[in-house]
Structures are given as C-alpha cells and as structure tokens.
Amino acid sequence: MRDMEDLILQGERSNDKKYERYMSILADKRVLALFGAGREGVKVAECLVGAFPDKDIFFVDNDTAKQGKEVVPGICCYPPDRMRAFSADELAVMNATLFHVGKIQDCIADMGFAECLVPPLKEDPYHRGFASFLYRARNAGLYASHLPELREVAGLLVDDESLRVLVGAVKCRVSDDNLAGELLSLPQYFPSEIKGLFRQDEVFYDCGAYIGDTTEAFLEQTKGIFQAVYAFEMDPAIFKRLESNRRLLDDRISIFPIGISDRNGEVDFTPMAEGDGSSYVIRFSGNLIANGVAQLRSLDALREKGVLAKPATFIKMDIEGAEMDALRGMKHMLRSHKPKLAVCVYHKPEDLWEIPLFIHEVVPEYRMILRQHSPLMNKDTVLYAF
Numbered sequence: 001m002r003d004m005e006d007l008i009l010q011g012e013r014s015n016d017k018k019y020e021r022y023m024s025i026l027a028d029k030r031v032l033a034l035f036g037a038g039r040e041g042v043k044v045a046e047c048l049v050g051a052f053p054d055k056d057i058f059f060v061d062n063d064t065a066k067q068g069k070e071v072v073p074g075i076c077c078y079p080p081d082r083m084r085a086f087s088a089d090e091l092a093v094m095n096a097t098l099f100h101v102g103k104i105q106d107c108i109a110d111m112g113f114a115e116c117l118v119p120p121l122k123e124d125p126y127h128r129g130f131a132s133f134l135y136r137a138r139n140a141g142l143y144a145s146h147l148p149e150l151r152e153v154a155g156l157l158v159d160d161e162s163l164r165v166l167v168g169a170v171k172c173r174v175s176d177d178n179l180a181g182e183l184l185s186l187p188q189y190f191p192s193e194i195k196g197l198f199r200q201d202e203v204f205y206d207c208g209a210y211i212g213d214t215t216e217a218f219l220e221q222t223k224g225i226f227q228a229v230y231a232f233e234m235d236p237a238i239f240k241r242l243e244s245n246r247r248l249l250d251d252r253i254s255i256f257p258i259g260i261s262d263r264n265g266e267v268d269f270t271p272m273a274e275g276d277g278s279s280y281v282i283r284f285s286g287n288l289i290a291n292g293v294a295q296l297r298s299l300d301a302l303r304e305k306g307v308l309a310k311p312a313t314f315i316k317m318d319i320e321g322a323e324m325d326a327l328r329g330m331k332h333m334l335r336s337h338k339p340k341l342a343v344c345v346y347h348k349p350e351d352l353w354e355i356p357l358f359i360h361e362v363v364p365e366y367r368m369i370l371r372q373h374s375p376l377m378n379k380d381t382v383l384y385a386f
Contacts, residue, residue, distance in 0.1 A: 007171050008143045026048070029090060035108065036061060092116055093118070094129070109121075136174055169345075178376050178377050185372055190218075202226040204228070205229075205314070215248060229254070327362075
C-alpha cells in the first residue's frame with residue numbers, strides 16, 4: 001500500500017505542475033481547437049469553457065456527421081481545415097480523444113500545427129493526448145483525497161493478486177504506465193474462485209448483455225447445466241442483435257430491453273464508437289450528442305413485481321459507469337440472497353473504492369478479489385464478491 005500511496009502523491013505533484021503550465025499556454029492563445037467531438041472531447045470542452053469563458057473554442061473532427069453541429073452549448077464542430085483560418089501564434093490545438101491519438105497528432109503535424117499542440121509532442125511520447133492528461137491529473141488529486149478509502153479497500157481484498165491489481169489500476173490512472181503484464185487473467189467473469197462455486201441450479205443475471213457474449217460464455221462454463229438466465233440490454237439497436245442470437249434460443253434464457261439502475265424511468269444515452277465492444281453510455285452532463293432514450297429498472301423492483309421469477313445466484317455488471325446505481329437498486333436482493341458478483345470497476349476512477357465499500361456495507365461477509373482481464377490496465381478490471 002505504501003508504494004501505491006507514493007505513486008498517487010508523486011502523480012499529484014507532477015500533474016499539478018503540468019496542469020498549471022498547460023493552462024498558462026492556453027491562456028496566452030486566442031483560439032482553442034479540440035480535435036475529437038466525442039465523449040472525451042465533451043468533457044475537455046466543459047473544463048475549458050469553465051476556465052476560459054471568453055475564448056473562441058471549437059471542435060474539429062473527421063466525422064462528417066458531426067460537422068456543422070453544436071456539440072455542447074455554444075461550441076460547434078468543423079472539419080480540420082477550419083484550423084487553417086488561424087495563425088500558429090493565436091491557436092492552441094488539443095487532442096481530445098483516447099483512441100488513434102498518434103494518427104490524429106500526425107494529421108495535426110501535416111497541417112503545420114505541430115507546435116500548437118498541448119501537451120507538446122515531446123512531452124507526449126506515449127501519444128496519450130490532452131483528454132488523457134486531464135483524466136490522469138484529475139485522478140491523482142481525487143485519489144490523494146481518498147487515500148483512507150483506498151486503504152480500506154486494500155484491507156478487504158483477500159489475496160495478493162488483488163492488491164497488485166489495485167496498485168496497477170491506480171498506477172495506470174495517474175501515470176503513463178498502462179500495461180497489465182503478468183496481472184492479466186482469463187477468462188473474464190469466470191475466475192476459478194467463482195466457477196468453483198457454481199451449482200446445478202445457477203441463476204445468472206447478465207447486466208449489460210450486449211449481444212450475448214457473456215451469456216454464451218456462461219453456457220460454456222456451466223456446460224449447459226443451469227436453472228435460468230436473465231439478460232438485460234438497454235439500447236434498442238443492440239437489443240435486436242441480442243434477440244437474434246441463435247445461441248441463446250433456450251427456454252431458460254429471458255432477455256429484457258432495459259438498463260439496470262436504482263430507479264425506474266427513462267434515460268438519454270450516447271452510442272460508443274462502432275466496434276468498441278460495449279453497450280451504450282448514459283450521457284454525461286452537458287453532452288448534447290445523446291441521441292436515444294432507454295428504459296431503466298432496478299433489480300429489486302423487477303423482483304418485487306414478479307418479472308424476475310428466480311433470484312440471482314450470480315450477477316455480472318458491465319454497464320458503462322452505472323454499476324453503483326445498479327447496486328443501490330438491488331440492496332434487498334444482495335442482503336436476502338447474497339449472489340456471487342462480478343462488477344466492472346474501471347469505468348469511473350471512484351469505482352475502485354465506492355463499489356467495494358458499498359458491497360461490504362450491504363453484505364459484510366462477502367469475500368472480495370480484483371482481477372485484470374485486459375492487457376491495458378484502464379479496461380476490464382473486475383471486482384468479484386462471493
């Protein structure tokens with residue numbers, strides 16, 4: 001734990017210095033261009049509008065569907081050529097994406113604006129971009145202010161591998177070190193600690209079912225010996241693909257076009273990038289690119305109304321940052337039935353302590369482990385409780 005605390009405090013000091021310097025560079029420029037009008041770009045824009053309300057700020061993006069549209073209030077998106085209307089002396093350009101950062105930086109350099117990049121290319125050897133820097137800077141400060149909670153989580157984890165995953169996840173979020181290395185563990189959602197507890201009457205709740213890939217894996221892991229599966233996918237387009245999955249044609253499998261939360265109602269959502277392998281994301285504040293409406297329900301409410309005839313023995317949650325809401329909406333089920341849990345804790349930085357501490361508060365007798373299921377530490381970190 002001492003190593004993790006040192007990482008956090010060192011990251012906080014280093015990122016604070018860089019943040020002050022980068023913001024001073026932006027303060028000297030008249031025009032700020034954000035390359036990437038996606039989810040991360042929206043968060044960068046919200047930060048910059050608050051810091052520089054009087055500057056000319058706009059998005060550029062290669063996606064013609066976004067061009068000419070207002071992405072957040074008062075900030076429109078244009079083709080990259082828009083930057084040519086300004087001189088290098090008055091323009092600052094930020095890569096506001098998390099993917100294809102190197103390619104976008106090459107594009108900016110080809111246009112003659114490499115010297116306008118913030119952070120400068122020489123300070124971004126891993127091609128992480130400004131969105132990633134802001135993410136790390138905020139995380140370091142956030143983790144520093146929540147060291148007591150992180151210490152408590154470390155005390156709840158029951159094996160050394162879990163502690164190493166916790167340290168690795170924190171390190172990734174405050175520094176440039178993002179590789180899992182020997183921490184990588186497969187298969188996802190079915191480590192030996194969970195699979196060893198399977199019974200012949202398993203009832204699996206697949207929250208964030210996408211097109212049914214995890215449910216398929218459950219069928220393989222149980223060799224078809226189970227009692228029931230309830231799968232939940234909130235996006236209508238993805239739900240159609242889930243519904244047409246012929247591998248799930250089994251009378252014991254029920255699928256629902258809803259998202260799992262702590263309330264019953266509707267929510268706006270924004271599709272993630274094509275091929276990202278995820279379900280859809282509940283929109284962030286200020287994000288105007290939400291283009292759909294989905295239904296939300298709590299698991300406790302569904303059980304109370306008799307929609308879910310059988311209580312879960314195993315629940316998996318990969319619901320794009322809504323995991324805490326979903327857990328709050330199933331407190332009765334947790335206390336009454338104590339299902340095995342596989343909960344993603346990588347969508348929000350605070351998930352690393354909020355989710356395990358909440359689960360421990362509701363069911364103190366749960367044992368908990370952390371496992372890393374992606375070679376990149378910012379993805380597929382899963383908390384298991386059993």
